[in-house]
Amino acid sequence: MSSQSTKKHEAINARTALLPSTDRSLPIALTRAREKVMLPIRQMLIASGITEQQWRILRVLQEQGPLDSTTLAEQACLLMPSLTRIVQSMEEKGFVSRVVSQEDRRRQTVSIEAKGRTIIQNNLDEAAIIAKRFEDVLGKQKLKTLLETLKQLDEL
Amino acid sequence: MSSQSTKKHEAINARTALLPSTDRSLPIALTRAREKVMLPIRQMLIASGITEQQWRILRVLQEQGPLDSTTLAEQACLLMPSLTRIVQSMEEKGFVSRVVSQEDRRRQTVSIEAKGRTIIQNNLDEAAIIAKRFEDVLGKQKLKTLLETLKQLDEL
């Protein structure tokens, strides 16, 4: 922002006009928005002692029933190495259970357990309020458009 | 997806209809889109041996000139503890330098160095091509709308 850097900035942009500046960058904008949207959810979950990733795992299992690890990772938007560790830790705490599949013993099925369901119950209402707040801020139509555009990016 | 879990799923949704299901969740959609957009950038940067966060730091410094750590963290979308570590490592590698501010000795100013500029030069064209690809996929108007909506979320 200093005047001496402004000249340099313009000089560089003159020969690299193709790339949008960082304040118009899609990756950065997505990261910022994600952070803002995650923050209240993270704060809510502190009381339950779980992370947003663990919350996503519980919600996916509650919605879709028992899943194999690969599908669960995809649905909860986690990479397999992360999922492995998180599910191990959640199993130790009794939130989920794992059983080896009998048809294919490479696979395992992860299920939500009573303790995990309790966490869902304790947070579902507040999570809905948080989601509603963002819907109200953006408006239903803009939120719908946003989700569609984000989906389009995901499906590339 | 199994039929025995479908009944459970519906039963739960009946009494918790307020919260959108995970496949319509804004946090998850943002995370997925971010991942898709970041992937080609990360792959590009492998050749230079830096991460996307280090790339953001270099780009912000190149655009805006020397910055104090707090501003740099804000602009590069990093938390201060992350910035501290990353800048330390980048300083050791000669990509950036740090000097303590004389007006306020709590502050320090971070500057990009020749080695850092070289990395920018080596990747700017390809970064522009990647950015263009997303612009072409979405269309200029939809990208503009997306950035505006994301900004609106950020400014909450």
Place this chain on the structure above:
DNA sequence: CAATATTACTTAATATGTTAAATAATATCC
């Protein structure tokens, strides 16, 4: 059907994310 390839998951190593606490310098208040 045995060698090879693929798949599902795990482990390892390194980097970043996140919260809390520590540190040092500056600002504020009585």
Place this chain on the structure above:
DNA sequence: GGATATTATTTAACATATTAAGTAATATTG
């Protein structure tokens, strides 16, 4: 002006992200 509060940065501790390599089971192929 000295006690106290605030600010800028760092450190610590733990959790996740990412890439690569490892392992065990299944699938494929000659």
